[in-house]
Amino acid sequence: MANCETLTQVVLRGFGQLLASGGLTRQDKEKLADGQLIALTLSGDARSYEVLVRRYQKLVYNVVYQMLRSHEAAADVTQETFLKAFRSLSTFRSECAFKPWLLRIATNSGLNLIRDSKSKEHDSLESLLDGNPACEPASGQNVESEVEWSLSHAMLGEALLTLPPRHRHVFLLRYQHDLSYAEIASVVDEPETTIKAQLFRIREKLKKILAERMRT
Amino acid sequence: MNDSKNDECALFRLDFEKRRGEEPGPDTGISEQGKKHADSCVACHKWAFEMESLLDMSAALPQFDVPEALTQQILAAVETERKMPRMSQYPLVLPLSIIGAAALLTVLPFDSLEGMLSWGIGLAAMVLLKGLLSGVQAGQQAV
Numbered sequence: 001m002a003n004c005e006t007l008t009q010v011v012l013r014g015f016g017q018l019l020a021s022g023g024l025t026r027q028d029k030e031k032l033a034d035g036q037l038i039a040l041t042l043s044g045d046a047r048s049y050e051v052l053v054r055r056y057q058k059l060v061y062n063v064v065y066q067m068l069r070s071h072e073a074a075a076d077v078t079q080e081t082f083l084k085a086f087r088s089l090s091t092f093r094s095e096c097a098f099k100p101w102l103l104r105i106a107t108n109s110g111l112n113l114i115r116d117s118k119s120k121e122h123d124s125l126e127s128l129l130d131g132n133p134a135c136e137p138a139s140g141q142n143v144e145s146e147v148e149w150s151l152s153h154a155m156l157g158e159a160l161l162t163l164p165p166r167h168r169h170v171f172l173l174r175y176q177h178d179l180s181y182a183e184i185a186s187v188v189d190e191p192e193t194t195i196k197a198q199l200f201r202i203r204e205k206l207k208k209i210l211a212e213r214m215r216t
Numbered sequence: 217m218n219d220s221k222n223d224e225c226a227l228f229r230l231d232f233e234k235r236r237g238e239e240p241g242p243d244t245g246i247s248e249q250g251k252k253h254a255d256s257c258v259a260c261h262k263w264a265f266e267m268e269s270l271l272d273m274s275a276a277l278p279q280f281d282v283p284e285a286l287t288q289q290i291l292a293a294v295e296t297e298r299k300m301p302r303m304s305q306y307p308l309v310l311p312l313s314i315i316g317a318a319a320l321l322t323v324l325p326f327d328s329l330e331g332m333l334s335w336g337i338g339l340a341a342m343v344l345l346k347g348l349l350s351g352v353q354a355g356q357q358a359v
């Protein structure tokens with residue numbers, strides 16, 4: 001973070017880029033790096049933020065959907081995420097990665113929604129996820145050795161639902177969305193070592209859950 | 217003998233962890249040493265197959281496309297936010313205008329020439345204030 005540019009530097013660079021960009025088309029802007037688009041946005045070019053929205057909306061939407069399991073809520077949180085990001089763009093440091101910063105906003109918004117939600121669905125999901133022994137396979141090793149491993153998307157989707165939302169989130173950030181440990185650590189605000197240990201446990205747990213499901 | 221076998225299993229799984237667990241990017245494949253171990257160790261062979269299939273399946277989980285209507289909704293919300301006047305750019309002008317207008321409107325009575333004049337100045341201050349707010353908004357739109 002110490003190497004990050006100051007806001008003044010970012011804005012000044014943005015002004016320079018705006019003057020230099022002249023008649024940049026949307027196609028030109030699509031080739032620009034996140035940092036350049038942010039600088040242009042900060043200097044007043046709204047079209048540059050549109051490019052950022054289009055670049056990351058699918059990722060944000062799908063990450064949030066996996067947390068909330070509702071298209072309506074995912075749409076609301078996606079919109080809220082881009083709005084919050086726009087409001088806070090002046091505090092963003094251009095040398096830092098935009099993607100984890102954006103996903104951190106999305107994650108916090110999603111977790112807040114889960115926390116605030118009084119809906120029966122969420123309550124039951126939370127209680128289900130907070131250590132209900134029924135979610136755990138009876139005896140991992142034995143179960144695994146007895147079943148033939150045949151995995152489907154539907155089965156994996158169901159198994160993922162039995163994980164606590166935070167664990168599901170971390171697992172999918174790494175294995176569905178291909179974020180690095182460092183990026184995930186930045187998104188969920190935990191040390192990389194914790195993420196690494198968590199992912200190890202989550203993978204093994206998922207494997208056991210799936211083996212149990214294949215057996216029944 | 218058992219200990220050395222366990223060590224080999226642990227090393228094989230550590231190798232897998234490094235290859236599939238740590239950093240994103242293309243799969244570099246199992247090392248020669250790893251292949252040799254997996255061929256001779258049924259447990260690790262099975263473990264690796266299942267883990268590979270779990271991670272491959274996770275990477276291929278279907279993702280939803282964002283409807284254009286939502287994109288437009290997001291962009292419209294951002295545009296509205298962008299056009300909102302930011303009074304932080306005028307930290308003193310607004311409170312001073314309000315205090316000035318309030319003082320002019322309340323201090324002098326309406327039944328004298330000075331009173332009429334103060335009301336006139338007060339109204340002018342209000343008009344200026346309105347113009348100031350519109351100007352801020354127009355400025356935001358122009359950026």
Ligand SMILES: [Zn+2]
Nearest residue numbers: 224225257260
């Ligand atoms: Zn082995």
